[in-house]
Amino acid sequence: MRSFQQKLGEFDARGIRVVGISVDPPEVNRRQSQKRGYTFPLLSDPKAEVIRRYDVLHPGAGPKGADIARPAEFLIDSNGTVRWVNLTENIAVRARPEQVLDAFNQIGSVGQ
């Protein structure tokens, strides 16, 4: 997330909205955003409904066996079509902002 914040200017310049989703409640997201200086939205899905809808649930992997999201990244065009997906095989390895920007550049005129 930190690396996405650092490259946020490049996402803005291309008209890409960056948004995070986790099971954390809005209070935690507000605190963490302020602490870490994140200026993009962090959405709160405490019951993991959207996380389930995207089939990116990691059951029992959170504190006290809570269901949380596995790391996953989607690039969605302005029509709502998925254009790029990254489903990591190692929790520690996540998409870098450069990968998302490259994916966007390759798609070219997204949604046109």
Next chain:
Amino acid sequence: MDFANVAGKIDMKRKRNWPIWAGFVIVLVGFFSYTFFFAKFPITRDFPWANLLLFCVGGILLLIGLFRAFGRPQVFRGKILASIFTIFSALMVGFFCYVFFYVLRQVPPSVGAPRVGQKAPEFTLPDQNGNAISLSDLRSGSRAVALIFYRGFW
């Protein structure tokens, strides 16, 4: 009392075996630095080469310490310490590798996740300020949306 003799005995004491300590400290740093430091940078997070390098350096120093302690026990101290530190270090390296190369790879397959070309499921969720934000809100006025699912800060 022969003070010269007493002083001579102190001088004859066996030398400290510093590589044991240095090696153990480096292995400790290698063990803890992933979570607290190297995981912050993609280049050292995706593959823990920095930590493995520290383990190698620490391991070599521990081996030097072991050879000194057991090979030249009349010169160097540290047989017991070197053995204990080496066992602890091996356990730490083993645990680190187990977590990184096995536990962290136990990710659900997510076979039902939206694929390229499919419609992304619509949603509405509260942001950090409590405002409801939907995927269509994010899409409107932008050329694309980068949706990042993350494990959370807890």
